[in-house]
Amino acid sequence: MADLRDQTTGYRLRHEWPAYLYLLPTTIVLLFLNAYPVAYTIYISMTDFGTGGRGSLLNYHYIGLSNYVTALTVDSSTTWTLVGNSFFWAGGSVALFLLVGLSLATVLNQEIRGKSIYRTVILLPWAMPAFITILVWANMWSYQYGIINGLLSSIGISPVDWLQHPDTAWAALFITNVWLSFPFYTVVFLATMQAIPKDLYEAASIDGAGSFSQFFRITLPFLRPTIIFVGLMGFLFTFNNFYPIFLITTGGPGISTQIFITQSYNQAFGAVGASPAFSFAALYSVLDFLIIVTITVLVIWRTDLTRNWLK
Amino acid sequence: MRKRRGRKWIRLGRRIATHAILILACAFAVFPIYFIAVTSFSTLPIASITAQVLIPKESQLSLASYNAILFQQNSPNFATLIMNSLIFAGSAAAIGMLLAAFTGFALSKFNFPGRRTFVYFILLISLFPSFVMILPFYLMFAQLGLIDSYLGLIIVYSSGAIVFSGILVKNYMDSIPDDIEEAALVDGLSRTQAFFRVLIPLCYPVLGLAAFLAFVGPYTDYVFAHVFLTADTTKWTLALGLYNIANTDSGQSNYGLVTAFAIVMSLPIVAFYIAFQRYIIGGLTLGAVRG
Numbered sequence: 001m002a003d004l005r006d007q008t009t010g011y012r013l014r015h016e017w018p019a020y021l022y023l024l025p026t027t028i029v030l031l032f033l034n035a036y037p038v039a040y041t042i043y044i045s046m047t048d049f050g051t052g053g054r055g056s057l058l059n060y061h062y063i064g065l066s067n068y069v070t071a072l073t074v075d076s077s078t079t080w081t082l083v084g085n086s087f088f089w090a091g092g093s094v095a096l097f098l099l100v101g102l103s104l105a106t107v108l109n110q111e112i113r114g115k116s117i118y119r120t121v122i123l124l125p126w127a128m129p130a131f132i133t134i135l136v137w138a139n140m141w142s143y144q145y146g147i148i149n150g151l152l153s154s155i156g157i158s159p160v161d162w163l164q165h166p167d168t169a170w171a172a173l174f175i176t177n178v179w180l181s182f183p184f185y186t187v188v189f190l191a192t193m194q195a196i197p198k199d200l201y202e203a204a205s206i207d208g209a210g211s212f213s214q215f216f217r218i219t220l221p222f223l224r225p226t227i228i229f230v231g232l233m234g235f236l237f238t239f240n241n242f243y244p245i246f247l248i249t250t251g252g253p254g255i256s257t258q259i260f261i262t263q264s265y266n267q268a269f270g271a272v273g274a275s276p277a278f279s280f281a282a283l284y285s286v287l288d289f290l291i292i293v294t295i296t297v298l299v300i301w302r303t304d305l306t307r308n309w310l311k
Numbered sequence: 312m313r314k315r316r317g318r319k320w321i322r323l324g325r326r327i328a329t330h331a332i333l334i335l336a337c338a339f340a341v342f343p344i345y346f347i348a349v350t351s352f353s354t355l356p357i358a359s360i361t362a363q364v365l366i367p368k369e370s371q372l373s374l375a376s377y378n379a380i381l382f383q384q385n386s387p388n389f390a391t392l393i394m395n396s397l398i399f400a401g402s403a404a405a406i407g408m409l410l411a412a413f414t415g416f417a418l419s420k421f422n423f424p425g426r427r428t429f430v431y432f433i434l435l436i437s438l439f440p441s442f443v444m445i446l447p448f449y450l451m452f453a454q455l456g457l458i459d460s461y462l463g464l465i466i467v468y469s470s471g472a473i474v475f476s477g478i479l480v481k482n483y484m485d486s487i488p489d490d491i492e493e494a495a496l497v498d499g500l501s502r503t504q505a506f507f508r509v510l511i512p513l514c515y516p517v518l519g520l521a522a523f524l525a526f527v528g529p530y531t532d533y534v535f536a537h538v539f540l541t542a543d544t545t546k547w548t549l550a551l552g553l554y555n556i557a558n559t560d561s562g563q564s565n566y567g568l569v570t571a572f573a574i575v576m577s578l579p580i581v582a583f584y585i586a587f588q589r590y591i592i593g594g595l596t597l598g599a600v601r602g
Contacts, residue, residue: 009424018502019421022413023429026473029410033470034436037447041439044446107332114330120585121337124344127584131531131550132573135557136347139566147346147365183340187592230596240440242534261440268446269538278446285443292438 038289045282050267060279067283078255078263082284086259086291088170090239093177097234098227100178101185106215108186109193119187126183131243137176138248166256169249173257177244185230192226193219232299236292260288351376351570376571380556387544387552389575396549398461400530403468407525408518410473415480415514416506420492430478437474445538452539459543464536468529476521479594483517484510520587520594527580549576 045067049060071079108118125133140147141162149159162168196219204214242261245251251258251266258266261284268281349365352372381389418426448467449458457463487510495505511518529535533550540546547555553576557569584591 012422012424016421016423019417019423019426022417022421026410026414026433026477029470029473030433030436033448033467034439034444037444037451038436038439040447040450041443104332104336107329110329112326112329112333118333118337120588122333122340123585123588124581125340127581127588128344128577129527129531129580131533132553132577133343133347135553136343136570136573139557139569140343140346145566151365179339179343182336184592184595186336187588188596191592226596236438240442242440242442246534261442264440264443265445265534281443281446285440288443289439293435296434296438 041282042286044278045280045286047279049279050277050281067279071280071283071287079287081255082258082260082263082287083291085255085257086239086261086288089173089241089245089257089259090235092174093181093238093241094231094234096174096178097181097185098231100182101189102223102227104182104186105189105193106219108190119190122186123183125179126181126187130180133180134176134243134247137179137244141172141176141248163249164253166253169253169257173244173248176248177238177241180244181234185234188226188230189223192223196222228299228303232296236296239292240288260284260291264288347570347573350566351574353567376565376567377575380568380572380575387547389552391545392547392549392552395546396530399464399468399536399548400526400528402465403471403529404522404526406465406469407472407476408522410469411476411480411521411525412511412514412518414473414477415484415517416510418477418481419484420489420506420510433474433477441471442534445535448535449538459540459546461546464539464546467535467539468525468532471528472521472525476524479521479597480514480517482597483514487513516590517594520591523583523587523591524594530580 043062046062046064047060048063048067104122108115112118139145143149143159143161143163146162148162153159160168162172200218201214204218209217239259240261242265245257245259245262246265249257251262255263264281264284266281267277267284269276346365349367352374353367354371354373354375417423418430452458452463452467455463457466491509491513492502492505495509496502500508529548531550532548533554536548536551537554540548540551549572553569553572556565556572
């Protein structure tokens with residue numbers, strides 16, 4: 001009710017107070033299931049909680065920022081590997097999503113026969129639950145029994161031990177991730193392209209603009225808000241996308257494909273027999289959080305992304 | 312004349328290239344799904360997962376894998392897994408939908424002090440990586456005695472999609488003119504009555520989407536279920552069952568069973584996604600795109 005916007009706080013409180021009742025259940029849930037655990041995690045990151053050579057399980061103490069100091073000094077090579085990997089994973093994935101999505105949407109955005117069939121078939125990977133298809137992909141990349149090496153050997157290429165080398169492990173992850181996400185990006189960009197008024201293109205082609213300059217002068221500017229929105233969402237989602245790495249490479253070989261979130265999980269619930277270091281599990285998630293909050297704030301500040309949400 | 316013919320060839324070449332690219336994209340999209348489907352019907356033993364599995368002979372096809380996972384499997388059996396998944400995901404969907412409706416209503420139709428702060432607050436905490444909360448969750452719920460219980464995991468799941476769905480519902484309600492609510496008030500309804508009797512029915516589509524999104528998360532969750540349902544396999548969900556047969560101790564999973572399981576578990580979700588694709592895509596982009 002926008003006409004009330006100019007009223008004083010007291011007036012708004014008297015007339016709009018039921019809103020607080022409606023928000024109460026959500027607020028309770030979020031405080032209990034989000035805010036408190038986040039605070040708890042931050043606290044744990046400042047203790048010696050865990051048995052990973054850094055304290056004990058049941059008897060732990062507040063030790064201030066010394067874990068952070070460790071992460072930035074003794075363990076700095078691990079920390080910087082995680083920073084690099086997380087950005088590489090999220091940034092690389094989003095770049096591929098945008099590239100593949102924009103290209104396919106451009107190809108699909110023509111008068112062609114069978115368009116809706118293509119569109120539906122391309123959407124299939126998106127409709128399958130990701131947890132299930134990632135599990136299957138993990139089996140497909142297997143050295144000995146995987147179908148991908150099976151296919152390669154049937155055309156005379158010797159099998160590749162995909163998950164044992166950092167380069168091929170990253171390739172496997174990116175290919176799987178593109179498969180998971182390109183349908184959504186393609187269809188979203190296609191829908192946005194179809195909303196662009198046709199007369200713009202007609203006018204441009206009368207003025208002699210070729211299809212390349214039409215793409216860069218008309219299509220791309222129109223897509224800009226969508227690209228920023230799905231790009232940011234995709235980045236935040238992928239930065240914390242746990243399952244592909246957890247199920248396919250488990251961060252290996254070594255920690256060469258480990259990102260913050262999988263490393264954090266490993267530190268807390270990792271390999272059987274390894275001693276859990278809960279404090280460091282918490283620390284990695286706090287660092288992860290700080291990074292994505294910074295990115296989100298920067299993007300929201302530099303663009304008008306949340307305008308619709310706060311209208 | 313010659314120029315025109317040249318144009319025609321260019322157009323034909325362009326059309327061939329277009330279809331070639333799209334067929335390639337479709338092949339990439341379909342290949343793993345085809346592989347899942349064909350393996351689930353195959354009788355070939357695991358060691359012969361080579362290219363020959365892709366073009367099966369009729370004699371190598373059977374429903375044995377489906378029979379095995381649906382009827383032969385015990386501890387826990389498939390019906391139990393389905394029941395548990397429905398209990399967890401269904402409860403999460405109901406709670407999630409209700410909370411999203413309340414949140415969306417408050418954010419859309421009220422101009423209360425602190426509204427902007429509230430939105431920023433929920434956006435901020437929704438950015439915290441959820442998997443990492445497993446540790447504090449585990450410690451909190453262990454103290455409450457809610458490990459290995461239905462209630463504990465349902466509570467954990469109930470917050471899953473709440474921030475996103477709340478904003479989703481808010482956007483949808485923004486598009487409903489205030490006049491409709493005001494007309495209901497003029498007719499003598501209270502604001503609460505107007506919400507339940509007028510606004511909620513108008514929001515059924517978006518509430519259905521909110522419920523679906525809140526359902527899919529728990530339905531396919533492995534990590535939380537794995538940590539929270541430690542000892543009690545009678546409360547296991549489909550996702551746990553699938554992970555368990557896909558990662559056997561011997562290191563050689565039975566692909567036939569894994570893929571048959573995957574097909575059965577995916578089918579309802581795939582059907583829903585395909586049936587409501589335009590609607591879901593519009594929702595996932597928070598109305599930025601009309602799929």
